[in-house]
Amino acid sequence: MIALIGLAIGVVVGLLIHPTVPPELAPYLPIAVVAALDALAGAARAVLDGLFDDRVFVVSFLSNVVVASFIVFLGDQLGVGTQLSTAVVVVLGIRIFSNVAAIRRRLFKA
Amino acid sequence: MPSPTSPTPQPAGSPGRAGAPWRTLARALAPRASRSQLIAGALCALLGFGAVTQVRHTAGADYSSLRESELVELLDQLSRRASDLSAQNLALEDQRAELESTRGQAAAAADAAAERLRVQGILAGTLPAEGPGVVLRIYDPAGRVTASSLYHVIEELRNAGAEAMSVADIRITAATWVADGSQGGEPVIEIDGRAVSPPFEFRAIGDPTTIETALNIPGGALASIRNAGGTHDLRHQESLTIDQVAEVPSFEFASPVPEP
Numbered sequence: 001m002i003a004l005i006g007l008a009i010g011v012v013v014g015l016l017i018h019p020t021v022p023p024e025l026a027p028y029l030p031i032a033v034v035a036a037l038d039a040l041a042g043a044a045r046a047v048l049d050g051l052f053d054d055r056v057f058v059v060s061f062l063s064n065v066v067v068a069s070f071i072v073f074l075g076d077q078l079g080v081g082t083q084l085s086t087a088v089v090v091v092l093g094i095r096i097f098s099n100v101a102a103i104r105r106r107l108f109k110a
Numbered sequence: 111m112p113s114p115t116s117p118t119p120q121p122a123g124s125p126g127r128a129g130a131p132w133r134t135l136a137r138a139l140a141p142r143a144s145r146s147q148l149i150a151g152a153l154c155a156l157l158g159f160g161a162v163t164q165v166r167h168t169a170g171a172d173y174s175s176l177r178e179s180e181l182v183e184l185l186d187q188l189s190r191r192a193s194d195l196s197a198q199n200l201a202l203e204d205q206r207a208e209l210e211s212t213r214g215q216a217a218a219a220a221d222a223a224a225e226r227l228r229v230q231g232i233l234a235g236t237l238p239a240e241g242p243g244v245v246l247r248i249y250d251p252a253g254r255v256t257a258s259s260l261y262h263v264i265e266e267l268r269n270a271g272a273e274a275m276s277v278a279d280i281r282i283t284a285a286t287w288v289a290d291g292s293q294g295g296e297p298v299i300e301i302d303g304r305a306v307s308p309p310f311e312f313r314a315i316g317d318p319t320t321i322e323t324a325l326n327i328p329g330g331a332l333a334s335i336r337n338a339g340g341t342h343d344l345r346h347q348e349s350l351t352i353d354q355v356a357e358v359p360s361f362e363f364a365s366p367v368p369e370p
Contacts, residue, residue, distance in 0.1 A: 002147040002150065003139075003147065003150040003151050003154045006150070006155035006158070008158065009155045009158070010154065010159035010160075011159070014160075014166070019159075021167045029160060029163065029167070033161045036153070036157040036160065039153075040154065047134065047138040048131050054145060057149070057150060058149055079179075107132065
Protein backbone atom coordinates (compact mmCIF):
# COMPACT_ATOMS: atom_id res chain seq x y z
CA MET A 1 0.00 0.00 0.00
CA ILE A 2 2.77 2.35 0.90
CA ALA A 3 4.41 1.47 -2.44
CA LEU A 4 1.29 2.52 -4.35
CA ILE A 5 1.00 5.68 -2.27
CA GLY A 6 4.64 6.44 -3.01
CA LEU A 7 4.01 5.95 -6.74
CA ALA A 8 1.06 8.34 -6.57
CA ILE A 9 3.08 10.88 -4.62
CA GLY A 10 5.86 10.74 -7.21
CA VAL A 11 3.42 11.28 -10.06
CA VAL A 12 1.75 14.21 -8.28
CA VAL A 13 5.08 15.82 -7.43
CA GLY A 14 6.23 15.41 -11.02
CA LEU A 15 3.02 17.02 -12.26
CA LEU A 16 3.25 19.87 -9.80
CA ILE A 17 6.85 21.03 -10.07
CA HIS A 18 7.32 20.67 -13.81
CA PRO A 19 10.86 19.38 -13.67
CA THR A 20 13.05 19.91 -16.68
CA VAL A 21 15.38 17.14 -17.71
CA PRO A 22 19.02 18.24 -17.89
CA PRO A 23 20.29 17.67 -21.42
CA GLU A 24 23.05 15.33 -20.25
CA LEU A 25 20.48 13.06 -18.63
CA ALA A 26 17.93 13.22 -21.44
CA PRO A 27 19.02 10.00 -23.19
CA TYR A 28 19.16 8.00 -19.93
CA LEU A 29 15.92 8.93 -18.19
CA PRO A 30 13.58 6.88 -20.43
CA ILE A 31 15.83 3.83 -20.14
CA ALA A 32 16.06 4.30 -16.38
CA VAL A 33 12.28 4.47 -16.13
CA VAL A 34 11.89 1.26 -18.10
CA ALA A 35 14.54 -0.45 -15.97
CA ALA A 36 12.75 0.66 -12.80
CA LEU A 37 9.50 -0.72 -14.15
CA ASP A 38 11.27 -4.01 -14.68
CA ALA A 39 12.53 -3.98 -11.09
CA LEU A 40 9.04 -3.19 -9.86
CA ALA A 41 7.52 -6.06 -11.81
CA GLY A 42 10.19 -8.40 -10.45
CA ALA A 43 9.49 -7.21 -6.91
CA ALA A 44 5.76 -7.77 -7.34
CA ARG A 45 6.45 -11.29 -8.51
CA ALA A 46 8.75 -11.89 -5.55
CA VAL A 47 6.02 -10.66 -3.20
CA LEU A 48 3.62 -13.20 -4.62
CA ASP A 49 6.25 -15.89 -4.37
CA GLY A 50 6.86 -14.94 -0.77
CA LEU A 51 10.47 -14.24 -1.57
CA PHE A 52 10.37 -10.47 -1.33
CA ASP A 53 13.36 -8.98 0.34
CA ASP A 54 13.71 -5.22 0.69
CA ARG A 55 17.47 -5.32 0.36
CA VAL A 56 17.23 -7.32 -2.86
CA PHE A 57 14.58 -4.93 -4.14
CA VAL A 58 16.66 -1.83 -3.49
CA VAL A 59 19.78 -3.35 -4.97
CA SER A 60 17.98 -4.70 -8.05
CA PHE A 61 16.14 -1.40 -8.57
CA LEU A 62 19.28 0.71 -8.39
CA SER A 63 21.48 -1.72 -10.29
CA ASN A 64 18.85 -2.04 -13.06
CA VAL A 65 18.71 1.72 -13.44
CA VAL A 66 22.47 2.19 -13.28
CA VAL A 67 23.32 -0.69 -15.60
CA ALA A 68 20.70 0.31 -18.17
CA SER A 69 21.92 3.90 -18.15
CA PHE A 70 25.52 2.76 -18.34
CA ILE A 71 24.80 0.59 -21.36
CA VAL A 72 23.18 3.51 -23.11
CA PHE A 73 26.08 5.76 -22.14
CA LEU A 74 28.51 3.19 -23.46
CA GLY A 75 26.50 2.93 -26.67
CA ASP A 76 26.64 6.70 -27.07
CA GLN A 77 30.40 6.65 -26.65
CA LEU A 78 30.69 3.84 -29.21
CA GLY A 79 28.40 5.60 -31.66
CA VAL A 80 25.64 2.98 -31.40
CA GLY A 81 23.59 4.74 -28.73
CA THR A 82 20.29 4.52 -30.56
CA GLN A 83 20.66 0.84 -31.32
CA LEU A 84 21.77 -0.06 -27.80
CA SER A 85 18.89 1.93 -26.32
CA THR A 86 16.55 -0.10 -28.48
CA ALA A 87 18.24 -3.33 -27.39
CA VAL A 88 17.97 -2.44 -23.70
CA VAL A 89 14.33 -1.47 -24.07
CA VAL A 90 13.60 -4.74 -25.86
CA VAL A 91 15.31 -6.88 -23.21
CA LEU A 92 13.65 -5.01 -20.33
CA GLY A 93 10.32 -5.24 -22.11
CA ILE A 94 10.65 -9.00 -22.43
CA ARG A 95 11.51 -9.29 -18.72
CA ILE A 96 8.55 -7.10 -17.75
CA PHE A 97 6.26 -9.26 -19.82
CA SER A 98 7.54 -12.52 -18.34
CA ASN A 99 7.31 -11.16 -14.79
CA VAL A 100 3.78 -9.95 -15.40
CA ALA A 101 2.95 -13.33 -16.89
CA ALA A 102 4.25 -15.05 -13.73
CA ILE A 103 2.19 -12.69 -11.54
CA ARG A 104 -0.83 -13.43 -13.64
CA ARG A 105 -0.31 -17.18 -13.24
CA ARG A 106 -0.06 -16.83 -9.46
CA LEU A 107 -3.10 -14.64 -9.09
CA PHE A 108 -5.46 -16.12 -11.67
CA LYS A 109 -4.01 -19.59 -12.14
CA ALA A 110 -4.03 -18.86 -15.85
CA MET B 111 15.21 -10.19 -8.10
CA PRO B 112 14.09 -13.53 -9.48
CA SER B 113 15.11 -14.70 -12.88
CA PRO B 114 12.09 -14.47 -15.18
CA THR B 115 12.73 -17.79 -16.86
CA SER B 116 13.45 -20.03 -13.92
CA PRO B 117 10.42 -21.76 -12.45
CA THR B 118 9.43 -20.16 -9.22
CA PRO B 119 8.68 -22.25 -6.24
CA GLN B 120 5.24 -22.06 -4.71
CA PRO B 121 5.06 -19.73 -1.76
CA ALA B 122 5.75 -21.54 1.43
CA GLY B 123 2.47 -20.48 3.04
CA SER B 124 -0.37 -22.47 1.57
CA PRO B 125 0.34 -24.26 -1.66
CA GLY B 126 -2.53 -25.31 -3.87
CA ARG B 127 -5.22 -23.10 -2.43
CA ALA B 128 -6.72 -20.59 -4.84
CA GLY B 129 -7.07 -17.68 -2.43
CA ALA B 130 -3.50 -17.87 -1.12
CA PRO B 131 -1.75 -15.56 -3.60
CA TRP B 132 -4.38 -12.86 -3.10
CA ARG B 133 -3.96 -13.11 0.62
CA THR B 134 -0.22 -12.82 0.16
CA LEU B 135 -0.75 -9.75 -1.95
CA ALA B 136 -3.14 -8.18 0.52
CA ARG B 137 -0.73 -8.87 3.34
CA ALA B 138 2.10 -7.27 1.39
CA LEU B 139 0.02 -4.23 0.56
CA ALA B 140 -1.32 -3.75 4.03
CA PRO B 141 0.07 -0.45 5.27
CA ARG B 142 2.75 -1.18 7.78
CA ALA B 143 5.47 1.21 8.65
CA SER B 144 8.08 -1.40 8.10
CA ARG B 145 11.43 -0.56 6.60
CA SER B 146 10.79 -2.57 3.46
CA GLN B 147 7.48 -0.80 2.85
CA LEU B 148 9.04 2.62 3.23
CA ILE B 149 11.91 1.80 0.92
CA ALA B 150 9.55 0.36 -1.67
CA GLY B 151 7.40 3.47 -1.35
CA ALA B 152 10.38 5.75 -1.82
CA LEU B 153 11.61 3.90 -4.87
CA CYS B 154 8.10 3.85 -6.32
CA ALA B 155 7.86 7.58 -5.76
CA LEU B 156 11.15 7.96 -7.59
CA LEU B 157 9.81 5.85 -10.45
CA GLY B 158 6.58 7.83 -10.70
CA PHE B 159 8.46 11.10 -10.61
CA GLY B 160 10.88 9.94 -13.31
CA ALA B 161 8.13 8.54 -15.49
CA VAL B 162 6.06 11.73 -15.33
CA THR B 163 9.13 13.85 -15.98
CA GLN B 164 10.02 11.81 -19.01
CA VAL B 165 6.46 11.88 -20.34
CA ARG B 166 6.33 15.65 -20.00
CA HIS B 167 9.74 15.95 -21.54
CA THR B 168 8.73 13.85 -24.53
CA ALA B 169 5.42 15.63 -24.94
CA GLY B 170 6.81 19.13 -24.54
CA ALA B 171 10.04 18.94 -26.44
CA ASP B 172 10.23 18.58 -30.18
CA TYR B 173 13.91 18.46 -31.01
CA SER B 174 15.61 19.06 -27.68
CA SER B 175 15.19 15.40 -26.67
CA LEU B 176 16.82 14.06 -29.83
CA ARG B 177 20.37 12.79 -29.92
CA GLU B 178 23.04 14.45 -31.93
CA SER B 179 23.08 11.71 -34.55
CA GLU B 180 19.30 11.90 -34.96
CA LEU B 181 19.50 15.67 -35.30
CA VAL B 182 22.25 15.35 -37.89
CA GLU B 183 20.16 12.86 -39.84
CA LEU B 184 17.13 15.11 -39.59
CA LEU B 185 19.15 18.07 -40.80
CA ASP B 186 20.50 15.95 -43.62
CA GLN B 187 17.02 14.91 -44.68
CA LEU B 188 15.81 18.49 -44.56
CA SER B 189 18.68 19.82 -46.61
CA ARG B 190 18.26 17.01 -49.12
CA ARG B 191 14.60 17.79 -49.41
CA ALA B 192 15.34 21.50 -49.71
CA SER B 193 17.80 20.91 -52.52
CA ASP B 194 15.31 18.60 -54.24
CA LEU B 195 12.66 21.25 -53.99
CA SER B 196 14.92 24.02 -55.23
CA ALA B 197 15.95 21.88 -58.20
CA GLN B 198 12.30 21.28 -58.92
CA ASN B 199 11.67 24.99 -58.57
CA LEU B 200 14.42 25.74 -61.10
CA ALA B 201 13.03 23.23 -63.58
CA LEU B 202 9.55 24.66 -63.24
CA GLU B 203 10.81 28.20 -63.68
CA ASP B 204 12.67 27.14 -66.82
CA GLN B 205 9.50 25.56 -68.09
CA ARG B 206 7.53 28.69 -67.33
CA ALA B 207 10.03 30.91 -69.12
CA GLU B 208 9.95 28.57 -72.08
CA LEU B 209 6.18 28.59 -72.17
CA GLU B 210 6.10 32.37 -71.90
CA SER B 211 8.55 32.84 -74.74
CA THR B 212 6.61 30.35 -76.85
CA ARG B 213 3.45 32.26 -76.13
CA GLY B 214 5.15 35.54 -77.05
CA GLN B 215 6.39 34.07 -80.32
CA ALA B 216 2.97 32.66 -81.09
CA ALA B 217 1.34 36.02 -80.37
CA ALA B 218 3.88 37.85 -82.56
CA ALA B 219 3.32 35.36 -85.35
CA ALA B 220 -0.42 35.78 -85.02
CA ASP B 221 -0.06 39.60 -85.13
CA ALA B 222 2.14 39.40 -88.20
CA ALA B 223 -0.27 37.04 -89.88
CA ALA B 224 -3.20 39.33 -89.13
CA GLU B 225 -1.31 42.34 -90.50
CA ARG B 226 -0.36 40.42 -93.62
CA LEU B 227 -3.94 39.31 -94.05
CA ARG B 228 -5.10 42.93 -93.84
CA VAL B 229 -2.55 44.21 -96.32
CA GLN B 230 -3.05 41.39 -98.75
CA GLY B 231 -6.80 41.63 -98.38
CA ILE B 232 -6.60 45.21 -99.62
CA LEU B 233 -4.16 44.29 -102.37
CA ALA B 234 -6.23 41.36 -103.56
CA GLY B 235 -9.45 43.30 -103.17
CA THR B 236 -10.99 40.86 -100.75
CA LEU B 237 -11.44 43.48 -98.02
CA PRO B 238 -13.40 46.74 -98.17
CA ALA B 239 -11.08 49.74 -98.10
CA GLU B 240 -11.36 53.36 -97.12
CA GLY B 241 -9.18 56.44 -97.28
CA PRO B 242 -8.64 59.64 -99.27
CA GLY B 243 -8.98 59.38 -102.99
CA VAL B 244 -10.80 60.51 -106.12
CA VAL B 245 -14.10 59.81 -107.84
CA LEU B 246 -13.91 60.01 -111.62
CA ARG B 247 -17.03 59.92 -113.76
CA ILE B 248 -16.72 59.40 -117.47
CA TYR B 249 -19.67 60.26 -119.68
CA ASP B 250 -19.90 58.92 -123.16
CA PRO B 251 -22.62 60.75 -125.11
CA ALA B 252 -21.12 59.72 -128.45
CA GLY B 253 -20.77 56.07 -127.49
CA ARG B 254 -17.21 55.89 -128.77
CA VAL B 255 -15.29 55.26 -125.56
CA THR B 256 -13.63 51.89 -125.93
CA ALA B 257 -12.39 49.25 -123.58
CA SER B 258 -8.82 50.22 -124.25
CA SER B 259 -9.57 53.80 -123.19
CA LEU B 260 -11.01 52.58 -119.90
CA TYR B 261 -8.11 50.20 -119.45
CA HIS B 262 -5.81 53.11 -120.05
CA VAL B 263 -7.51 54.95 -117.19
CA ILE B 264 -7.10 51.93 -114.91
CA GLU B 265 -3.42 51.66 -115.81
CA GLU B 266 -2.93 55.33 -115.17
CA LEU B 267 -4.58 55.03 -111.77
CA ARG B 268 -2.30 52.13 -110.91
CA ASN B 269 0.73 54.08 -112.05
CA ALA B 270 -0.31 56.96 -109.85
CA GLY B 271 -0.24 54.68 -106.84
CA ALA B 272 -3.92 54.05 -106.27
CA GLU B 273 -4.11 51.35 -103.66
CA ALA B 274 -7.70 50.24 -104.08
CA MET B 275 -9.97 50.86 -107.05
CA SER B 276 -13.41 50.07 -108.31
CA VAL B 277 -15.18 50.86 -111.51
CA ALA B 278 -18.92 50.65 -112.00
CA ASP B 279 -19.19 48.82 -108.67
CA ILE B 280 -16.63 46.23 -109.69
CA ARG B 281 -13.53 45.92 -107.53
CA ILE B 282 -10.40 46.19 -109.65
CA THR B 283 -7.75 43.62 -108.85
CA ALA B 284 -4.60 42.42 -110.52
CA ALA B 285 -6.67 40.01 -112.58
CA THR B 286 -9.27 42.53 -113.78
CA TRP B 287 -9.76 42.65 -117.52
CA VAL B 288 -11.63 45.01 -119.82
CA ALA B 289 -12.83 44.03 -123.27
CA ASP B 290 -15.12 45.21 -126.03
CA GLY B 291 -18.09 42.99 -126.48
CA SER B 292 -21.59 43.04 -127.82
CA GLN B 293 -24.95 42.44 -126.31
CA GLY B 294 -27.95 41.98 -128.58
CA GLY B 295 -26.02 43.50 -131.46
CA GLU B 296 -25.14 46.62 -129.47
CA PRO B 297 -21.46 47.16 -128.68
CA VAL B 298 -20.83 47.13 -124.91
CA ILE B 299 -17.81 47.16 -122.67
CA GLU B 300 -17.26 44.15 -120.45
CA ILE B 301 -15.28 44.28 -117.22
CA ASP B 302 -14.55 40.93 -115.66
CA GLY B 303 -17.31 39.47 -117.77
CA ARG B 304 -19.97 42.01 -116.77
CA ALA B 305 -21.35 44.45 -119.25
CA VAL B 306 -21.11 48.04 -118.04
CA SER B 307 -22.65 51.13 -119.51
CA PRO B 308 -21.87 54.85 -119.18
CA PRO B 309 -21.42 56.83 -117.13
CA PHE B 310 -18.45 54.89 -115.81
CA GLU B 311 -17.66 55.77 -112.24
CA PHE B 312 -14.11 55.11 -111.06
CA ARG B 313 -13.33 55.24 -107.37
CA ALA B 314 -9.68 55.12 -106.40
CA ILE B 315 -7.99 55.39 -103.00
CA GLY B 316 -4.62 57.06 -103.17
CA ASP B 317 -3.04 60.51 -103.24
CA PRO B 318 -5.69 62.67 -105.07
CA THR B 319 -3.16 65.20 -106.37
CA THR B 320 -0.86 62.59 -107.80
CA ILE B 321 -3.77 60.76 -109.38
CA GLU B 322 -5.16 63.93 -110.97
CA THR B 323 -1.78 64.90 -112.32
CA ALA B 324 -1.24 61.46 -113.76
CA LEU B 325 -4.65 61.35 -115.40
CA ASN B 326 -4.23 64.79 -116.94
CA ILE B 327 -0.92 64.11 -118.65
CA PRO B 328 -1.15 65.51 -122.20
CA GLY B 329 -1.91 62.64 -124.54
CA GLY B 330 -2.71 60.51 -121.48
CA ALA B 331 -5.77 58.65 -120.24
CA LEU B 332 -8.26 61.51 -120.00
CA ALA B 333 -7.01 62.97 -123.26
CA SER B 334 -7.86 59.74 -125.03
CA ILE B 335 -11.35 59.84 -123.48
CA ARG B 336 -11.82 63.36 -124.74
CA ASN B 337 -10.59 62.34 -128.16
CA ALA B 338 -13.30 59.68 -128.22
CA GLY B 339 -15.91 62.36 -127.55
CA GLY B 340 -16.30 61.58 -123.86
CA THR B 341 -16.37 64.01 -120.97
CA HIS B 342 -15.16 63.52 -117.45
CA ASP B 343 -15.65 64.84 -113.99
CA LEU B 344 -12.91 64.34 -111.37
CA ARG B 345 -13.55 65.01 -107.70
CA HIS B 346 -11.25 64.71 -104.73
CA GLN B 347 -12.61 63.15 -101.59
CA GLU B 348 -11.17 63.33 -98.11
CA SER B 349 -12.68 59.99 -97.25
CA LEU B 350 -13.76 57.42 -99.73
CA THR B 351 -15.08 53.94 -99.10
CA ILE B 352 -14.85 51.06 -101.52
CA ASP B 353 -17.28 48.43 -100.34
CA GLN B 354 -17.06 46.08 -103.28
CA VAL B 355 -14.89 43.06 -102.76
CA ALA B 356 -13.46 40.68 -105.28
CA GLU B 357 -13.76 36.96 -105.05
CA VAL B 358 -10.56 35.13 -104.40
CA PRO B 359 -9.73 33.22 -107.57
CA SER B 360 -9.00 29.57 -107.16
CA PHE B 361 -5.65 28.70 -108.60
CA GLU B 362 -5.57 25.70 -110.82
CA PHE B 363 -1.93 25.58 -111.82
CA ALA B 364 0.04 27.91 -109.61
CA SER B 365 0.90 26.99 -106.05
CA PRO B 366 3.37 28.69 -103.72
CA VAL B 367 6.93 27.41 -103.78
CA PRO B 368 7.44 25.67 -100.44
CA GLU B 369 9.87 27.44 -98.16
CA PRO B 370 13.23 25.71 -97.93
